[in-house]
Amino acid sequence: xxxxxxxxWREYKQYVFSRGFLLFLIMFPLGVIGxxxxxxxxxxxxxxxxxxxxxxxxxxxAHIDRELERRHMLSAIAAWDVYVGVSTDxxxxxxxxxxxxxxxxxxxxxxxxxxxxxxxxxVARENIAPFLKxxxxxxxxxxxxxxxxxxxxxxxxxxxxxxVEATLRPYLLExxxxxxxxxxxxxxxxxxxxxxxxxxxxxxxxxxxxSRNLTDQALEIAITTALDTALRREAIADFGxxxxxxxxxxxxxxPVAAFRPDRTAEDAELGLxxxxxxxxxxxxxxxxLVIIFGVxxxxxxxxxxERSNKxxxxxxxxxxxxxxxxxxxxxxxxxxxxxxxxxxxxxxxxSATSAGQxxxxxxxxxxxxxxxxxxxxxxxxxxxxxxxxxxxxxxxxVSNSLQDAQSYMGPVMVLVFAPLPLMVMVFQNPNxxxxxxxxxxxxxxxxxxxxxxxxxxPLWEILGATALMLAxxxxxxxxxxxxxxxxxxxxxxxxxxxxxxxxxxDGE
Amino acid sequence: MSDKSVSLENVTKxxxxxxxxxxxxxxxxxxxxFGFLGPNGAGKTTTLRMMLDIIQPTTGRIAILxxxxxxxxxxxxxxxxxxxxxxRKMKAADSIAYxxxxxxxxxxxxxxxxxxxxxxxxxxxxxxSKNEALSKGMAQKVQLLSTIAHEPELLIxxxxxxxxxxxxxxxxxxxxRNQRDxxxxxxxxxxxxQHAERLCDRFIIIAGGGKRFEGTLAQARAGFAKRMxxxxxxxxxxxxxxxxxxxxxxxxxxxxDENTYEVxxxxxxxxxxxxxxxxxxxxxxxxxxxxxxxxxxxxMSLAGEESDxxxxxRPPVMEAAE
Numbered sequence: 047x048x049x050x051x052x053x054x055w056r057e058y059k060q061y062v063f064s065r066g067f068l069l070f071l072i073m074f075p076l077g078v079i080g081x082x083x084x085x086x087x088x089x090x091x092x093x094x095x096x097x098x099x100x101x102x103x104x105x106x107x108a109h110i111d112r113e114l115e116r117r118h119m120l121s122a123i124a125a126w127d128v129y130v131g132v133s134t135d136x137x138x139x140x141x142x143x144x145x146x147x148x149x150x151x152x153x154x155x156x157x158x159x160x161x162x163x164x165x166x167x168x169v170a171r172e173n174i175a176p177f178l179k180x181x182x183x184x185x186x187x188x189x190x191x192x193x194x195x196x197x198x199x200x201x202x203x204x205x206x207x208x209x210v211e212a213t214l215r216p217y218l219l220e221x222x223x224x225x226x227x228x229x230x231x232x233x234x235x236x237x238x239x240x241x242x243x244x245x246x247x248x249x250x251x252x253x254x255x256x257s258r259n260l261t262d263q264a265l266e267i268a269i270t271t272a273l274d275t276a277l278r279r280e281a282i283a284d285f286g287x288x289x290x291x292x293x294x295x296x297x298x299x300x301p302v303a304a305f306r307p308d309r310t311a312e313d314a315e316l317g318l319x320x321x322x323x324x325x326x327x328x329x330x331x332x333x334x335l336v337i338i339f340g341v342x343x344x345x346x347x348x349x350x351x352e353r354s355n356k357x358x359x360x361x362x363x364x365x366x367x368x369x370x371x372x373x374x375x376x377x378x379x380x381x382x383x384x385x386x387x388x389x390x391x392x393x394x395x396x397s398a399t400s401a402g403q404x405x406x407x408x409x410x411x412x413x414x415x416x417x418x419x420x421x422x423x424x425x426x427x428x429x430x431x432x433x434x435x436x437x438x439x440x441x442x443x444v445s446n447s448l449q450d451a452q453s454y455m456g457p458v459m460v461l462v463f464a465p466l467p468l469m470v471m472v473f474q475n476p477n478x479x480x481x482x483x484x485x486x487x488x489x490x491x492x493x494x495x496x497x498x499x500x501x502x503x504p505l506w507e508i509l510g511a512t513a514l515m516l517a518x519x520x521x522x523x524x525x526x527x528x529x530x531x532x533x534x535x536x537x538x539x540x541x542x543x544x545x546x547x548x549x550x551x552d553g554e
Numbered sequence: 555m556s557d558k559s560v561s562l563e564n565v566t567k568x569x570x571x572x573x574x575x576x577x578x579x580x581x582x583x584x585x586x587x588f589g590f591l592g593p594n595g596a597g598k599t600t601t602l603r604m605m606l607d608i609i610q611p612t613t614g615r616i617a618i619l620x621x622x623x624x625x626x627x628x629x630x631x632x633x634x635x636x637x638x639x640x641x642r643k644m645k646a647a648d649s650i651a652y653x654x655x656x657x658x659x660x661x662x663x664x665x666x667x668x669x670x671x672x673x674x675x676x677x678x679x680x681x682x683s684k685n686e687a688l689s690k691g692m693a694q695k696v697q698l699l700s701t702i703a704h705e706p707e708l709l710i711x712x713x714x715x716x717x718x719x720x721x722x723x724x725x726x727x728x729x730x731r732n733q734r735d736x737x738x739x740x741x742x743x744x745x746x747x748q749h750a751e752r753l754c755d756r757f758i759i760i761a762g763g764g765k766r767f768e769g770t771l772a773q774a775r776a777g778f779a780k781r782m783x784x785x786x787x788x789x790x791x792x793x794x795x796x797x798x799x800x801x802x803x804x805x806x807x808x809x810x811d812e813n814t815y816e817v818x819x820x821x822x823x824x825x826x827x828x829x830x831x832x833x834x835x836x837x838x839x840x841x842x843x844x845x846x847x848x849x850x851x852x853x854m855s856l857a858g859e860e861s862d863x864x865x866x867x868r869p870p871v872m873e874a875a876e
Contacts, residue, residue, distance in 0.1 A: 052655055060643065355639035360700070362608045363633035364656040366625060535608065 049365045053373025054380065061344060061381045071388065095192045095235040095265055096224065098217075100210045102242040106253075106276050110238070111194060113272030118190045119158045125188050126170065127153065133182035134174055144173045155297040192265050195224055195234065207239055211256070218256055235259065238269055246277045308502065319412065323419075327497045328473050330423055333386055334430060334496065339462060341382035341431070342438040345374060346451055349442025349534075358534050367531040371439060379431055422499045430492035433519050434462060436526035443530040444548075446539050453542065465490045469497060476501035485511045488518035525549045558617070559584050559708050559739040560605060565614030567600050567763075574600040575611070576763040582741055582756075587734050589750040589757030590743035591849075593857050597763040598743040599636055602712050605741075606633055619708055629658035632706035636713040636743075638697045640685040646696045647672060647681040654703035664703065671699045675725070691722050698726065702733065709733055711742040715749050727753060751849040761857035771849060778847035778855070780825045784832075785814045785841035796831045798823035812840060 061067055101107045127150040130139070139149060147160045148170040161170070171185060198217065205213065214237045216222040223231030236257035243251035253273055255266050279292050287295075304316040352358045361370055437458055445451035471480040476498040484494035485503070491511050495503075532548040533540055540548060560582040567575040575597040582588040592598050603609045605616055607624040619627040640649050650668035655661060672681045675695055685693060694717060702709065711730075715723050730740050730753055744750055750757055751771065759766040767774055783805065784793065790802055790813075798820045805814040819828060825844050832839055847855075 049656055052652070056652060060641075064643075351642075355642070356635070356637040357639045357641060359603075359608070359635040360633065360638060360653065360697075361656070363606050363631070363635070364628060364653065535603070 049369050050373045050376065053361075053365065053370060054377035057348065057374055057377025058380045058384075060348075061378075062384055075392070092189070092191065094189055095262075096195050096226070096232050097192060097236040097238065097265060098195050098197050098214065098234060099238045099240070100197060100207075100214075101238075101240040102207070103240055103244055106240050106244070106273060107194075109276035109279075110269060110272040113268055113275060114190070114192050114194070116155070116158065117268060118188075119162070120153055120155075121191075122167070122187055123158060123161055124153045126167070126185065127151070129185045130174060133179055133185075134177040135179065139174065139177045142177065144177070148173050152299075154299045156299060159293075159297055192235075192268065193226075195226065198222075198224060207241055207254070210239060211237075211254075214256065218258055220258075236265055240273075244273075246281065323500045326419070327500055328469070331469060331493050331496050334427055334493065335462070335466075337382045337386070337427075338430060338434050341378045342434055342462075344381060345378050345435055345438040346442045346445075346455075347448065348374070348378070349439055350445050350447060350451065353443065353534060354446050362535065367534065368527065371527060371530055374439065375432065375435055378435065379428070382431065383427075419499055423496055426492035426496050429515060429519060433489060433492075433515075433522055434458075436522050440526040440529040440533075443533040444539050444545060450539050461489060465493055469493065472497045477503055482507065486514065488515040491515035557584050558582065559619060560741065561617045562601070562605070563615040563617075565601070565604060565611045565616060567597070567604060567609070568612045573763055575604070575760075578614070578760065578763070578765055580758050580765060580768050582739060584739050585734065585737055586739060586755040587730060587753050588739070588741045589754035590741055590760070591745065591747070591750055591757055591853060591857070592743070592760040593745055596760045596857065598760065599712055600763075601760070602633075602710055602741075602743060605710065606631065629704065630707050632657075632701040632704065632709045634698060634701040634709075634711045634714055636716065638694075640693055640696060640700075642684065642686040644685055645682050646677065646685060646688060646692075649685060649696055650700045650703050653700040657704040657706070659704050667703045667705075668699070671703055672696075675699060690717065691719060694718060694722065695725075698729070702729075707738050709738055709740045709742075711740065713744055714742055715744060715746055723749070747848070747850040747853050757849075759853060759856050766856035767852070774849070774852045775846035778852060780819045780823060781845045781847065782817045782819070782825050782828070783814060783841065783843040783845060784817055784839060785812050786832075786837055786839050787812045788832075788837045790815065792835075792837060793817060793832075796828060796835065796837075798828060814841070816845075 099107050099110055126148075130136070130148075130150055136150075145164055147157060147164050151157060164170075167185070167187060198213070214234070217224065217234040218237060220233045223233055225231045236255060236259075239254040239256065241251040241253070244253055253269075255269060257266070275296070279296075282292055282295070283289075305314040306316060306320070307314070352361070358370075365373070441451050441454045441458065445454070465484055468480050468484055471478065472484060472494055475481065481494060481498055481503070484490045485498070485507060487494075488511075492515070495508055495512065498508075526549075528550070529545060529548045533545075558581050561580070563579050565575060565578045566573065578597070578601060590598050590602070600609070604611050605618055605624060606628075607616075615622070616624075618624050619630055621627045624631060644652070647665070647668045650671060651659075651661070651664040654664035654667055659667065669678070669681060672678050677692060677695060677699075680688060680692060685696065688696065698714070701711070709730075714726055714730075718726060727749065730742065733740055734755075742753075754771070756768070756770050758768040786793070790804065793799065793802060793815060799817055800820045801818045803816045803818075805816055817828075819825060829839070829842055
């Protein structure tokens with residue numbers, strides 16, 4: 047046992063105390079912060095898309111403006127909530143007399159109306175000022191995503207749609223630019239042409255959306271929503287309802303709460319923790335895949351190094367092949383677990399230091415530890431690791447170089463990643479047919495059970511499939527162990543057709 | 555308690571239809587330097603691996619340090635394989651200490667021993683250098699020190715001289731003698747006869763997986779034809795005429811009145827009887843020197859034809875006279 051631990055420790059030290067690993071540990075959080083900052087920066091600095099509307103009816107431009115204003119308001123409130131969560135003493139703010147509408151909450155139509163009615167962002171800023179942290183920056187309204195421009199000067203108000211289209215085409219093709227408020231010339235992103243006969247009837251003329259950019263559909267969707275809403279408003283107004291009443295109707299959001307039938311009435315409502323518990327298996331399965339792929343490569347390169355550097359025979363004069371194999375498995379497994387453990391501690395530290403309401407990190411950590419999930423994940427992680435690690439070890443033992451290993455690695459990689467498409471199905475329906483099939487394939491039992499663990503799968507199925515998986519793992523350990531023992535000392539790597547002979551022979 | 559460190563009894567190793575080691579038996583006594591000689595492919599490495607239980611014999615029995623398997627006594631054995639390497643990124647002192655720990659030393663003892671050995675062999679300044687930064691000779695020394703750091707009572711060295719320069723070969727020879735003087739048993743394989751001739755108390759020659767000879771150099775020589783160097787003005791024909799001459803070869807001659815010949819007598823012939831006949835025949839003999847067979851001659855005679863397993867028939871085993 048001492049020898050196994052010594053080998054494991056050496057393997058562990060070689061990778062974890064290497065400059066590369068330490069650099070990665072430092073770089074990873076910096077990278078995450080950097081990537082987050084970059085996304086935020088790009089989001090904040092996303093260019094405003096400029097568009098023009100030619101409305102022959104004269105009735106719909108205002109609706110479009112209102113829809114875009116509504117959307118901008120909602121995104122501004124969402125940004126406000128994040129700002130308040132980060133920049134203020136939230137506990138004090140919650141206990142204060144600051145109106146609820148200025149405190150983080152649901153981002154919807156009604157809140158947007160109430161927010162505006164309560165005085166908008168200027169009043170909101172004044173309200174939260176006493177609770178701002180010392181180094182907090184002032185809140186900045188996000189830039190609007192879209193801005194409607196007046197029609198170009200060379201434009202006749204009475205032009206036909208065909209003439210308008212011909213006039214706008216050079217702007218849409220960026221052959222001509224528009225100067226806005228004396229600033230730099232800007233291209234026109236899209237043009238919306240609303241013909242005289244536009245309406246809800248089947249034979250009505252459709253509104254036209256012109257743009258060279260076919261990938262960014264946000265404006266098209268916003269315009270469609272604006273026109274839908276406008277036509278519905280017109281239809282409802284025909285029934286005699288006032289504008290104010292229409293506004294109230296439009297602001298209605300149906301309150302829907304989700305419940306779990308397997309809980310008592312008091313605890314049945316789904317909360318953030320439930321959502322996270324559902325997502326956690328998918329995240330952990332993904333982490334497992336990444337770790338297996340990563341440490342599998344470590345095992346492979348490391349075994350090839352010992353084989354090609356001729357260290358292995360010295361090792362085998364001091365320990366048995368099984369001890370060597372076990373030492374490597376334990377050491378590299380520890381390397382694989384180090385990274386998630388460090389990040390888990392990081393998450394724990396973050397959740398401990400960050401105060402406030404629903405902290406996703408804290409909830410994720412809590413849901414991992416509040417049930418037996420962590421043990422289930424650990425058990426199946428180790429099973430999956432042993433199964434794939436043995437395969438990598440055997441490949442390392444029959445290869446003198448990474449080039450030799452390539453011929454075996456292709457099929458193994460297909461095996462490792464084959465369940466990925468099915469995993470989406472398992473995630474959506476953890477007790478469906480795809481989930482059952484994957485559960486009963488020993489190679490994928492760990493993935494499938496981890497994905498299903500939080501969804502209360504049938505116990506007999508899990509126990510049966512786990513027993514099958516353990517039997518398979520033991521069989522694989524024997525076969526791959528024999529290949530490792532028999533091949534590791536061969537001067538030249540065996541041919542593929544000889545590998546089965548090595549697997550059968552227990553005594554060479 | 556047995557005075558044998560190692561004994562092999564009718565050991566055979568087959569890989570499918572290929573017989574790597576064939577019915578091999580020999581013994582190694584405690585405290586001796588035992589040479590394991592044979593051409594490439596003779597089965598030396600396979601035999602050493604079987605002794606260490608790295609691979610198992612197909613048939614036969616092996617006893618090592620009183621155990622039927624090397625596994626329980628591994629910590630008392632030091633093994634230097636023919637093809638050896640080091641972890642490139644590991645430091646020299648750490649390498650020695652790591653292998654010493656694997657063979658039973660505590661962490662502190664292993665580190666202390668590593669440093670003292672590096673100092674003793676003039677490598678102290680490279681103790682904290684990575685192995686990849688060492689020269690080939692230094693790396694070989696580190697490998698050797700890794701083998702002896704745990705002070706094993708049995709050292710098994712597979713082709714330890716290969717790749718060493720003459721200075722390091724000399725150092726290794728001294729180390730082997732020192733180890734023997736410290737009471738340890740050393741088995742080393744080689745196909746360089748000079749080392750074996752200088753070092754071995756006893757040796758075995760194997761070829762084609764089987765034993766050709768086991769014993770001391772004197773015993774090996776005794777079984778070989780007698781050779782003499784004779785300086786005489788007499789002709790080669792006159793020397794042949796004295797009888798029992800197997801072969802006669804003129805040696806470096808200076809063109810004077812006398813010539814020197816290497817005369818090899820037939821099996822069982824007595825050199826003294828030959829000299830007496832020469833004097834009786836009134837031949838003038840100005841130099842007479844008896845020469846035993848060299849180990850190289852013996853080796854070539856016993857194993858030379860089977861180099862690299864080209865031969866299927868085997869010459870009879872030469873038994874050493876006890």
